[in-house]
Amino acid sequence: MSSDKSTMIEFKDVHKYYGDYHALRGITATIKAGEFFSLLGPSGCGKTTLLRTIAGFEGISSGVVLIDGKDVASIPANQRPTNMVFQSYAIFPHLTVAQNVGFGLRKDPRSAADKARAVDESLAMVGLSGFGARAAHALSGGQRQRVALARALILKPKVLLLDEPLSALDKKLRENMQVELIKLQRQVGITFILVTHDQEEALVMSDRIAVMFEGQIAQLDSPETLYRLPKTSAVANFIGTMNFLPASIISEGGGKVEVEAQGFGRIVLDADKQVTGVASPGGATVGFRPETATILFEGQSATDRETMATVEEVVYYGDMTYYDVLLDGTSAPMRLSMRNVFGRPVLDIGTRTRVGWSSGALVMFR
């Protein structure tokens, strides 16, 4: 993501109340032109409300929403340069596919033939050429999704809003559509804003992700930064899995932090790249992802450090095996994920094993 891209959407301290319920609690963020941006969070975190404030379906209680530099407070939904793909797709069931896709062109001054051509182009873009004459209510879920996309994109909006568009599709179809949406976004170059509760979907598709909890943005970063260096343990746990070990800071200075972590002993961490979160008094926590530590099978040696552990739980997934291991000197099991490469055994519960890890893969939460 280059930094010279202009700002498409800007939220300045946006609050939204429903009666006494504080749905959005001071959202401040910018979304750049042409980026694939995701709002990620559990249900009820305000992500859909935030999306609907962009579309104009939801007013805000205080703050400012700017689209392409313009305050949109007084612009109704039907005049905003945004179009939306609804969670239910909202395909008009009494119209044909072509009538659905061309619905937004009703006030377009172009000739009927030009409009028909635009509809055909839009349908071709989503891979539905030749479907124009079909009745909309007879389409499959995946096809409805595509019609909804074609209908929104035909108006060439500055921003395309997607409200959990893939949640109703089955897993295979969903994964295909994820790839197609990324391609489509690159092709049209329009800013896409996706609302999703599926962290994997957000990681796969987005240039940047805003993780939301309880009406606030907990972290706004690239997928890689979010995964590698989450700001809080809540973000870390929402995006993938993270193991946590209680730790205490021994010394700080010169860009280094030395900590004593339960089970791992003394570790030196890079203060810029590995230490995250807001400084708070009391205990710190050291975290690591399941795939960054490894069970050392016979004959294998650690790349950096190793600790003895006992296998407490084994979950076999075919290509992967998940182990819950209790590191010596700790009280809660850690989750490890091991790829089942050829010739590698699956350990039994109760097995004593060595666990290899590297201090470079650790993250510390203050």
Added chain:
Amino acid sequence: MKIPVLRIYTISYLMFLYCPIIILPIFAFNNSSAVAFPLQGFTTEWFHNVFNDAVLGQALKNSLFVASCTAVLSALLGTLAARASTRYTFKASGPLMALIMLPMVLPEIIMAMALLVVLLSLGVRLSLFTIILGHVLVCTPFAVAILTSAFQSLDKSLEEAAYDLGEGPVSTFRLIILPLVMPGIISSLLICFTISLDEFIVANFLGSGEPLLSTFIYGQLRFPKYVPNIMALGTILVAVSITLLALAEFFRRRGLAKTGAKDTGGFL
């Protein structure tokens, strides 16, 4: 041997309910002015009488006028009420809807009497219009019931999608909402028409003497020689009522199929 109690009960229940109606067409074609068994022979004389009776013709015209006006007004009011109750949440929306639906369960004779007293004390002259007034009161709850189900099965995001694509509230209603609830509107038009057509109590209380079908039939029953005519007229009315109700149900179901909504129960 096990006695099929429930089966016997069901069959006798249905017979009790529908046998009298089956009697109607039987005697309508019976060649005897006495409504009694044994049957005499086949005739269409009574139907001829029905079609050639000038007073009956006037009663039919009046009834069709009253029923048409009632159907249109009730469907219109029902559309507004159903739209308001499904689209907006407002204080007292519950009690308000209950008040609108109340005439469905209120004894009609009480309503008719109350209306009569009010109209007379206001100095309103009784006419076909006062009957229409009463019929709208009776029919609107049915229209509301049908249309509420039609509006409820509308996905709210359809409306938002239309706004999102540049339409205003009026054009959204015309282009999206109206076509989707149209089957419900047609169905409530037909039901209200049917109810009004054979309604007696309100027509009897609030009329000024112009005959309606129902009051005409009631008047004729006093003269034994007219009874076969009434049988013929009754046969026609039953046939028309069943046809209209079936049409109403057809449109209601087609509306559900169109929007892909779940069937939440109808009148047939």
